[in-house]
Amino acid sequence: MKKVDVILGLQWGDEGKGKVVDVLTPRYDVVARFQGGPNAGHTLEFNGEKYVLRSIPSGIFQGGKTNVIGNGVVIDAILFRAEAEELAKSGHDLTRQLCISKKAHLILPTHRLLDAAYEAAKGSAKIGTTGKGIGPTYTDKVSRSGMRVGDLLSPDFREIYSRAKARHERILRSLDYSYDLAGLESQWFEAVEFLKRFRFIDSEYFINGTLAEGKSVLAEGAQGTLLDIDFGSYPFVTSSNTVSAGVCTGLGIAPNRIGEVFGIFKAYCTRVGSGPFPTELFDETGDRLCSIGHEFGAVTGRKRRCGWLDLVALKYSIMINGVTQLIMMKSDVMNDFDTIRVATAYDIGGQVSGEFPYDIADSLKPVYTDFEGWKCDLRGCKSYGEFPAAFRRYVEFIERETGVPVRIISVGPDRGETIVREYR
Ligand code: GDP
Ligand code: IMO
Numbered sequence: 132m133k134k135v136d137v138i139l140g141l142q143w144g145d146e147g148k149g150k151v152v153d154v155l156t157p158r159y160d161v162v163a164r165f166q167g168g169p170n171a172g173h174t175l176e177f178n179g180e181k182y183v184l185r186s187i188p189s190g191i192f193q194g195g196k197t198n199v200i201g202n203g204v205v206i207d208a209i210l211f212r213a214e215a216e217e218l219a220k221s222g223h224d225l226t227r228q229l230c231i232s233k234k235a236h237l238i239l240p241t242h243r244l245l246d247a248a249y250e251a252a253k254g255s256a257k258i259g260t261t262g263k264g265i266g267p268t269y270t271d272k273v274s275r276s277g278m279r280v281g282d283l284l285s286p287d288f289r290e291i292y293s294r295a296k297a298r299h300e301r302i303l304r305s306l307d308y309s310y311d312l313a314g315l316e317s318q319w320f321e322a323v324e325f326l327k328r329f330r331f332i333d334s335e336y337f338i339n340g341t342l343a344e345g346k347s348v349l350a351e352g353a354q355g356t357l358l359d360i361d362f363g364s365y366p367f368v369t370s371s372n373t374v375s376a377g378v379c380t381g382l383g384i385a386p387n388r389i390g391e392v393f394g395i396f397k398a399y400c401t402r403v404g405s406g407p408f409p410t411e412l413f414d415e416t417g418d419r420l421c422s423i424g425h426e427f428g429a430v431t432g433r434k435r436r437c438g439w440l441d442l443v444a445l446k447y448s449i450m451i452n453g454v455t456q457l458i459m460m461k462s463d464v465m466n467d468f469d470t471i472r473v474a475t476a477y478d479i480g481g482q483v484s485g486e487f488p489y490d491i492a493d494s495l496k497p498v499y500t501d502f503e504g505w506k507c508d509l510r511g512c513k514s515y516g517e518f519p520a521a522f523r524r525y526v527e528f529i530e531r532e533t534g535v536p537v538r539i540i541s542v543g544p545d546r547g548e549t550i551v552r553e554y555r
């Protein structure tokens with residue numbers, strides 16, 4: 132029986148998961164998203180075109196592969212419809228390629244409103260969510276009052292919806308949040324009819340059946356390990372398990388069915404929204420990373436906070452996920468840098484530690500190792516051997532520190548700007 136390989140982010144999201152899933156899809160029969168929702172924005176570039184995917188898995192552009200939205204995902208019918216219609220305009224009709232788990236939860240219009248209302252109520256302590264209703268939808272799932280995709284086929288659908296809406300409106304009133312639901316609601320009901328054109332499946336049977344037939348599955352993560360609800364920088368996290376364990380609950384496969392775990396990281400770090408970020412740069416170098424790396428959110432357009440690579444955090448993420456192969460993205464962004472810094476430990480009040488602490492206080496200071504910049508355009512390199520020695524030193528330092536091989540190196544946003552390393 133085949134196993135499920137996993138691709139997931141090791142930092143705070145936006146590592147480049149979409150690009151790599153697209154690049155690796157030809158090796159697989161099925162690509163399946165296991166968590167998150169339209170808070171994700173996965174950017175793919177090829178043939179001079181650029182696509183941003185939110186709920187639809189990033190395997191849809193590689194020749195008729197089956198793509199699955201798993202039970203661990205939350206779906207907003209309105210945003211799903213917009214995304215699918217946009218793709219249809221560019222000639223990608225998904226109705227035969229895409230299946231949706233009946234057990235995936237639905238983001239209702241009132242979930243979006245609740246997301247905004249809770250954020251407003253938090254004031255300066257706000258999470259800085261994407262405003263897509265993610266937290267309230269997962270909250271309803273866990274409190275056993277959510278609505279699932281399978282409910283759309285139930286004769287009691289309207290009644291289930293009305294009960295949820297009434298409950299949400301009571302909360303919105305208690306928060307003194309003023310809103311206008313009518314337009315959003317009618318759009319949602321129309322979009323629900325659109326959603327019903329897709330095949331709703333028992334995705335756990337589908338995925339396990341696919342493996343039993345000897346076919347291969349790639350699980351696509353959204354967000355990143357440091358945004359995981361359990362292991363991220365709580366409460367500044369998303370509301371799902373973004374880590375490899377989330378593949379088991381988000382697709383219905385057993386832990387011993389997990390194969391390779393590809394961990395993706397940027398050659399530096401970024402974060403959107405609030406929360407601690409030990410290696411964040413507030414200077415001109417941070418601005419350079421942002422402008423050269425085009426570090427603006429694919430979903431919200433927000434400027435991403437930028438900083439140096441953090442090996443303490445990376446090693447923590449590798450441990451939690453059981454990463455077997457690393458994938459390094461966006462190295463080209465630092466082509467012109469004289470010096471590149473990497474945090475290898477934290478100084479916490481004079482105590483040097485290699486562990487990611489429970490609380491990341493302002494007093495925490497990263498301990499850095501400096502590297503000479505490679506000062507050349509990596510985008511021209513076609514194999515690992517062609518990379519300049521200074522760049523290889525950077526890569527090999529990361530491999531030694533983490534004990535995991537860097538298998539793929541991305542040097543540009545295009546599908547083709549990807550170097551898969553050969554190993555002796
Ligand atoms: P995801 O959410 O993990 O799929 O990542 P995003 O798509 O949100 O953000 C990654 C951004 O970096 C996108 O704009 C990609 O087009 C871009 N990108 C991906 N890989 C590279 C790379 O190696 N170099 C550069 N310069 N850009 C990249
Ligand atoms: P991809 O898949 C980066 C962040 C938000 C916020 C926190 C909670 O593109 O990597 P939420 O809306 O999930 O309740 O917001 O998580 N966040 C992301 N940051 N990339 C993402 O997705 C993100 N999805 C959520 O900015 O800080």
Ligand code: MG
Nearest residue numbers: 145172173429
């Ligand atoms: Mg993204």
